[in-house]
Amino acid sequence: MSRLIRQVGAGILAGAIAVPMAVHAGDDKDHGHDHERRDTEVRRVLLISVDGLHEQDVARCIAANTCPNMALLAKSGVTYSNAYTPGLSDSFPGLAALVTGGSPKSAGLFYDVSYDRTLYAPSDPTCQGKQGWNVVFDETTGIDAENGGALTHLNGGGDFNPQAIPHAKTNGVCVPVYPHNYVKTNTIFEAVKQQFHGARTAWADKHAWGYDWLNGPSGKGVDDLSRTEINSIDPATGKDYTDVYTHTEQFDNLHVQTIINEIDGKDSTGKQSAAVPTLFGTNFQTLSVAQKAPVASGGGYLDASFTPGKQVADAISYVDDALGKMVAELKSKDLAKSTMVVVTAKHGQSPSDHNKLVKNGDTLVNLLEAHSYLDPNGHFGQNSTTTGSLNDGTGLAGTGFAQTDDVGLIWLRDQSQVKDVVATLKANLGCNAPGICADGPQAYILSGPRLAALFGDPAGGRTPDIIVQPNPGVIYTSSKTKDEEHGGNAPDDSHLGLIVSYPDGHHRERHVDRRVSTTQVAPTILRALGLDPDSLLSVRAEGTRALPGLGEDD
Structure with a gap:
């Protein structure tokens, strides 16, 4: 195995020796559980993903005292300076790492827009046509997008877009494949509910219906999955919430309020009473939008040392203030002393150094089309719809696909x-x-046995045949609206911030420089709650260990 492939594998297979938690036993009076295996004071976990949060962002802002609330979380926990995504850094595999303990190899999630050779088209309810479908679980998964419709509702229209739901033949029966059917492993939400009688779970993210996969194969893992769509049209502006980072703040504020509502013993809407969740969390998009914004307009970073431009600096301050509000609410309800808070990211963003930026258009797809490896006229994937509208069910099956x-x-x-x-x-x-x-030297092309070892066998239908990692800084686009992107394994989009903060007064500040994977967050959460990490299928399949540094003696 080459040095390069060993480096790629390290990001996927990184493990750590499990250690005992550093806090003592306590009853779970908040939920009325009689859970004999509990050996910690942690009664709930709040998981926060700040998309785009690099390790360097965390180190810089703490040193400069520009993120005081994040610094306070770090003082009662462990900061990991060498945490990486498992091989791919798109939102789907990035979040799957955090909530399944697995890489794409076991979770089966490579991108929110991907391909599966075993599936049939949404328009083929009897599974009689060609196999092979471009699976799209993004903003168009909500019913607003049916027939190419405008995304006019914050909740995505209140249901799934039937034209976005492919079919599979299971035991001879043709069945629909919703996002929760698509993920190949269970999630921590399911594990908590299965092992913790009466536990409640909640999550809020950027797409109203595409993130249904968080429910896991049972379809019931998340009791309160907030249905908010970042690409919906804000009636106040006539644009979606990603046009400028200050607009994205308004969207993220909805999720901050969601968490506060749940801390206050209500559902995500704040309209009904509900138990405080045992496991809950949310995602922030403001930093990601600020990072992608063109450097010429104040977006991104000023240099290779991650000196933030105005937009990124403002976004980090915004996120820190939001963290402070959530922690303050925990304290006001006397819950901070029993709540573990994890702050990390699904992915980073690349390149931080604008001098490395290369945008030559999608030369990869152009090359494939020119040699007829994909349809030379672009009739594949979302480009093959007969109407011109994305994900409206009129595409061609069996065409292959390229995601760049x-x-x-x-x-x-x-x-x-x-x-x-x-x-x-x-x-x-x-x-x-x-x-x-x-x-x-940091670029590579994976295929054959080396790809199968890291990501699964393409013969199974889900894994790509080839994965191309271009030079760091390359974005396969000509877009003038973004100067950074994510999805791959370049250092800037795979090296993430990670803080595990224990309840007030129960842990001393520590720093761990050992390389870890974000897949280790999931078993760490279950262990903190006194539950069995091996109840996660991906943890067993990949041998994922809990994060190091959380014991008294290590």
């Missing part, structure tokens, strides 16, 4: 062409068209 951002995931129309495609890619590694800009 700062990575390239390739599902070939003809899998027998893998060697030919790899040869073509290797013959065009340079950064001048038609090159794919993957000629540097």
